[in-house]
Amino acid sequence: MFNVLTLNSISGYGLKELSPSGFTVANDVPDPDGILVRSASMLDMDLNPALLAIARAGAGYNNIPVARCSEAGIVVFNTPGANANAVRELTLAGLLLSSRKIVEGADWIRSLKDAPDLAARVEKGKANFVGPELSGKKLGIIGLGAVGVLVANACEALGMLVAGYDPYLSVDAAWALSHNVARAAALDELLGDCDYVSLHVPLTDTTRGAFDDKILARMKAGSRLLNFSRGEIVDNAAVLAALRSGHLSRYVTDFPTEELVGEDGVLALPHLGASTPEAEDNCAAMAARQLKNYLENGNIRNSVNLPDCDIGPAVKPRITIINRNVPNVVGPITTALAKVGMNIANMLNKSRGDYACNIIDLDSPCPPETLGEIAGISGIIRVRLIDGK
DSSP, rough: EEEEESSSSOOOOHHHHGSTTTTEEEESSSSSSEEEESSOOOOOOOOOOOOOOOEEEESSSSOEEEHHHHTTTTTEEOTTTTTHHHHHHHHHHHHHHOOOOOOHHHHHHHTTTOSSSHHHHHHHGGGGGGOOOOOTTTTEEOOOSSSHHHHHHHHHTTTTTEEEEEETHHHHHHHHHTTTSEESHHHHHTTOSSSEEEEEOOTTTTTTTTHHHHHHHHTTTTTTEESOOGGGGHHHHHHHHHHHHTTTEEEEEEETTTTTTTTTTTTESOHHHHHHHHHHHHHHHHHHHHHHHHHHHHBBBBBBSSSOOOOOOOOOOEEEEESSOOOSHHHHHHHHHHHTTOOOOOOOOOOETTEEEEEEESOOOOHHHHHHHHHSSTEEEEEEEOOOO
C-alpha cells in the first residue's frame, strides 16, 4: 500500500492511473510515499524520511527543492511534452496578437458601446490597428524541445520562414522537426534578422535572466519577442528599455509582473500556457503513471534529478539503489550479494551528474542484513527492496 499526497487539485482523469488497489490518494495522507503537485511551493516544506518520489504535473519544477531531494534520495519527475499542444496553440495566438493589434482593436470597439454612427466610426478608426501578416516573416525559435518543435512546424505551415536554435537538440526532436525549418548553429544567426523570436527553454541557472540588454540589442530593430517558457528567463527592465527606445516592437509574455503590467508594448497574459482541460488531464496522467511505475517497480522516466533507469516490471525480487556518482560503489554491492549466494538475474546502472541509480533483479529474496550492508556502503544514499510479482 502506497500513500500519495496531492498538494493541488489534480485532474481526476490523471488520478485514475492510481485508482487500482494499492494506493491511498488524498490531500491529507500522513507520511506519504509519493507526492503529486502542480504549482504549490514545496521549497520550505519538510520532507518526511519515507518520501520516495515527487511528480510534478507540468514541465517546470522551480517550486520543488530539487537539490534537497537529490541528497535525500527522492526522485523528482516532471511531464515534458504533456502540455505541449496547449502551449503551442497559445504561442500561435501570441504571434497573431503581437502583430495584428487585435486586443487594442477589441478594446476600442468596446469603448464605442452606444456611440452614434458606429459603422462610420469603425470604418474610419480601423486604420489605427493595422498590423503585418505572419506569412513570409522570419521566426526564430530558441529551444527545440517538445513545444519548440510543435511551434516551428505549425508556423512553417503558416508560411513563415522558421529557424531554430538549440545546442542540445535531441534525436527525437530532430526527427519530429519539419525539414523546412533551418537550424542555426549560433544564437546570433537568429537574432539579427528575425521578425519574431519565441522562447521555449527551461528555467535553469544558465537561462535565468539570459535575455538581457546585450541579447536584446542583437535582435532586429522593430522585432517582437514572445516568452511562454518562464518569466525569469527575460530581464524585464531590459525589455522595457528596448520597447521605449523602439528597438523592440512588442513583448508578449505569459508571466505578468508589476513592472510589466500596463506598459506600452507589453501584452501580458495570466499564465494560460497549460490552462486547458486537455493539458491538465495529460500532465496529471503522465505524472501519475511515472510515480506509479517508480513506487511499484523502481523504474525512472523523466526525472529532473536522476538518470532514466527502466528495466520493466518487477517480476523478481528487486533492489533499487540511489548513490553518489563516485568510483567503487557497484563492486561492493555485488560483493555483498555474492557473499550470501545471491544471483543477479538482471542489472542496470546509470549515472547523471553527481548521482547514479542501480536496479538489480535477483533470483531469490535478499536477506535484510544484506540490504543493511549495502545501505552502509560509502556513497549509497538510498536502498529499497521491491518484492516482485
